[in-house]
Amino acid sequence: MADINTIRTAAAGTRSAEIDAGLRAHMNKVYGTMSVGMLLTFLVAWAVGSNPDLLGIFRDPATLQPNILGWIVMFAPLGMVFAFGAAINRLSAAGAQLFFYAFAAVMGLSLSWIFVAFTGMSIAQVFLITSIAFAGLSLWGYTTKKDISGWGSFLIMGVIGILVASIVNIFLQSPAIMFAVSILGVLIFAGLTAYDTQKIKNDYIQHAAQMDSEWLGKAAIMGALNLYLDFINMFMFLLQLFGNRE
Numbered sequence: 001m002a003d004i005n006t007i008r009t010a011a012a013g014t015r016s017a018e019i020d021a022g023l024r025a026h027m028n029k030v031y032g033t034m035s036v037g038m039l040l041t042f043l044v045a046w047a048v049g050s051n052p053d054l055l056g057i058f059r060d061p062a063t064l065q066p067n068i069l070g071w072i073v074m075f076a077p078l079g080m081v082f083a084f085g086a087a088i089n090r091l092s093a094a095g096a097q098l099f100f101y102a103f104a105a106v107m108g109l110s111l112s113w114i115f116v117a118f119t120g121m122s123i124a125q126v127f128l129i130t131s132i133a134f135a136g137l138s139l140w141g142y143t144t145k146k147d148i149s150g151w152g153s154f155l156i157m158g159v160i161g162i163l164v165a166s167i168v169n170i171f172l173q174s175p176a177i178m179f180a181v182s183i184l185g186v187l188i189f190a191g192l193t194a195y196d197t198q199k200i201k202n203d204y205i206q207h208a209a210q211m212d213s214e215w216l217g218k219a220a221i222m223g224a225l226n227l228y229l230d231f232i233n234m235f236m237f238l239l240q241l242f243g244n245r246e
Contacts (some may be wrong), residue, residue, distance in 0.1 A: 033100065037101060045108040049114065076110065080103045087099075097217075114243075116136075118239060124182040130229060134231050148156055148198055149202075158188040162185050180238075182238075186237045193230040193231070199226075219223035227239055
């Protein structure tokens with residue numbers, strides 16, 4: 001009996017080690033994919049924002065007011081997120097990754113105006129602050145023993161609220177509303193960073209036994225998208241609060 005128990009314990013330990021190793025590889029893929037997407041976004045944004053001719057395709061370089069194509073580009077990422085969520089089960093892992101990178105490039109187009117509206121130094125400073133905050137929040141979400149799955153519905157309601165308020169404020173142009181939305185946006189996406197990280201971890205653990213490589217590949221892309229959105233939104237709200245305008 002002792003030998004059987006020893007064998008069972010050893011087998012359980014081996015399986016646990018395999019899951020831990022797989023989880024680390026999975027999280028590395030999530031963060032790696034997210035990082036490539038972030039790099040692509042900022043390269044596209046910088047390339048367009050630093051070229052008045054390219055920026056003029058989407059916005060008036062003097063006033064930064066979007067034209068018709070600019071409005072399309074502004075809302076295209078939102079539409080692509082919904083499309084991605086609807087199509088993820090039909091896409092291959094490679095197709096999902098390609099879609100994510102296309103989304104990141106379009107997001108870069110929509111954010112190109114920041115390189116005209118804000119100083120390069122303040123963009124870099126806010127990016128650094130966001131990176132540090134994101135890393136700390138994601139690490140906490142990954143390591144905490146506290147179950148924060150209950151945060152999800154509350155945070156999603158918050159996202160819907162600030163999305164509606166932001167759209168309304170496009171027409172109202174109220175500094176007070178923008179300030180309030182920015183404060184709430186930072187808090188909400190800070191919470192989502194921790195929540196999404198824990199969810200990615202838990203989803204992997206729940207499906208690890210199946211070892212479905214196709215599902216794991218698509219799950220990594222979806223996780224990268226969620227964390228990418230958390231980072232981008234937190235960055236933009238912090239930039240609105242602390243960025244120095246040109």
